[in-house]
Amino acid sequence: MALATIVPLPLIFIAWSFAFSNNKSEMKKYHTAMENMNNTIVEYVRGMSVIKIFNLTVQSFTRFQSTVYAFRDCCNDWTERSITPWAVFIALLGSPLLFILPVGVWLYLSGQLQLPVFILFLIVGVAYMKPIYQLVFVSGTLAQITEGISRIDAILERKSLPEPANPKFPENYSIEFQDVDFAYDKTQVIYDVNFKIDEGKIFALVGPSGSGKTTIANLTARLWDIEKGRILIGGINIKDIPLDYLMDKMALVFQDVFIFSDTVLENIRMGRENMTEKEVIAAAKAANIHDFIKNELPAGYDTLIGEAGVHLSGGEKQRISLARAILKDAPIVILDEATAFADPENEVKIQEAFSELLKNKTVLIIAHRLSTITDSDQIMVLDEGKIVEMGTHNKLLKNMQLYSEMWESHNSAKKWTFKSTKIEGDVI
Ligand SMILES: Nc1ncnc2c1ncn2[C@@H]1O[C@H](COP(=O)(O)OP(=O)(O)OP(=O)(O)O)[C@@H](O)[C@H]1O
Ligand SMILES: [Mg+2]
Structure with missing residues (x-):
């Protein structure tokens, strides 16, 4: 009776191994198709306004639709390929009675088997298939988890920047680039x-x-490591300075400001719990954003901003980012297009805030609007990744063609204006 009960087992495992023979590669294809579909959906939703403005609705929708179809086709193909062994597998799972019943009846009739034992085998013989069925499902889920983990691993395995074996600490905060390629x-x-500030x-x-x-x-803040050359802070290679220490000594105002879904207060404080509310407010005042926070935001400094809360304009975000930098009070300040969004009135106020922020600091300031940097100690002109000239504003104006051209376009841009011209009744 026991032998009759386990007859389907080898058949089940053969069918199962056929059904799962390409499981790994199929799972990879399935995940890739799903990833493509999800990416396009997110891109489609995020870019909705651009898509509308450029009237790309149909094209974008087609792209979005094609990834959904690709995912559907991938699922269909996989199902088609594995449907026969799966059907056999499922049929075999329900088949034990086919073997137990004839053998049992025969043994019972020939007096070799008692009725209670026969009934016991009828019950156990069917019931033991259930855990096998569950086992197969677990193995399916495991394959899915393994594929998921390998995708996460690909991210986690990316090397982090190596920490120095013998950490050194700079004694001053000069910045120096020596023969840097990247x-x-x-x-x-x-x-x-090459330059030294x-x-x-x-x-x-x-x-x-x-x-x-x-x-x-970004290289100055060691967001990436360079292949050739050295970057020194206070004469020490930044690769020898512990990353935490380096970050602590730098305040960066980026071109694209990131606002976290949190209150204004926490967005300025950025996790530095030792900073009191009073200090945060002082920084916001210096960055010329305090009045806006107090008067315009519904709950003042406790207003939730970012994706989940109140949306801020480009200039407001930039001033929040400036307040972060002021609050950090680091000896090195890097400003990347920090006044790009400011209107003329705010720009003056932000410039005042800068003079507060930049006192006694080592500063690298990046600006398209040349009028904001004419007072710098040195201006470096970068072209196609090379420093082509360095000097004060007046020296560069005299000696350097690219700079004087940039200055010219900057000044003419200030005078630049839209004109409406009437041509045969149409306004252009
Ligand atoms: N994360 C990145 N991966 C690959 N290439 C990049 C990346 N960031 C920038 N680049 C490329 O490096 C070059 C320099 O970019 P960078 O952002 O430093 O220019 P920029 O001088 O700051 O320009 P802008 O004045 O427009 O801000 C560009 O050709 C850009 O396409
Ligand atoms: Mg830039």
Whole structure:
């Protein structure tokens, strides 16, 4: 009777191994198709306003639709390929009675089996299939988890920046680049950059869009490591300075400001619990955002901002970011297009806030609007990843063609205005 009960087992495992033979690669395809679909959905929803303005609704929807269809096709193909072994497998799971019943009846009739034992086998013989069924489902779930983990691992396994074995600490806060080359993946964007900003000096970095200004700012904060050359803070290679210490000594105001879904207070405080509310407010006042927070936001400093709360304008976000930097009070300050969103009235106020923030600090300031940096100690002109000239505003105006061209366009841009011209009754 026991032998009759386990007859379906080898058949079940054969069918099962057929059904799952390509499970790993199928699971990979399934996850990739799902990932593509999810990415397009997120992109589609996020880019909705751009899609509408450029009237791309149909094209974008087609792209979105095609990834959904690709996912559907992937599921259908997988089902089609595995449907026969699966059907056999499921049929076999329900088949034990087919073997137990004839053998049992035969043994019972020939007097070799008692009725209670026969009934016991009828019950156990059917019931033991249930855990096997569950086991198969667990193995399916495990395969899904394994694929998920391998995707997470690919991210976690990316090497973090190595911490120094023998940490050193700078005694002053000068910034120096020595023969620095840098490439994002394979595309080199910084070529042989050399400069030194003495402690307490203000250097400006200007140059055409895409010339590598933000990259230089990010390299100074060691957001990436360089391939060639050295970056020194106070004469110490930043690779030898513990990352926490380095970050602690730098305040960065980025071109794209990120606002967390939290209160205004916490967005300015940025996790530094030792900062009192009074200090946060003082920083907000210096960044010229206090009046806005007090008068315009429904719950003042406790208003929830970011994705889940009140949405701020570009200029307001930038002033929040400036308040963060003021509150951090670090000896090195890097400003990347920090006044880009400011209107003329606010720009003056922000400039005043800067003079407070920048007192006795080593400063690297990146600006498109050249009028904001004419007073810097030195201006470096970057072009296609190379520093092509360095000097004061007046010296560069005299000697340097690219800079004087940039200055010219900056001034003419100020005078630039829209004109409406009437041509045969149409306003253009
Ligand atoms: N994360 C990145 N991965 C790959 N390439 C990048 C990345 N960030 C920037 N780049 C490339 O590096 C070059 C320099 O970019 P960077 O942002 O430093 O320019 P920028 O001078 O700050 O320009 P802008 O004035 O427009 O802000 C550009 O060609 C850009 O395409
Ligand atoms: Mg930039």
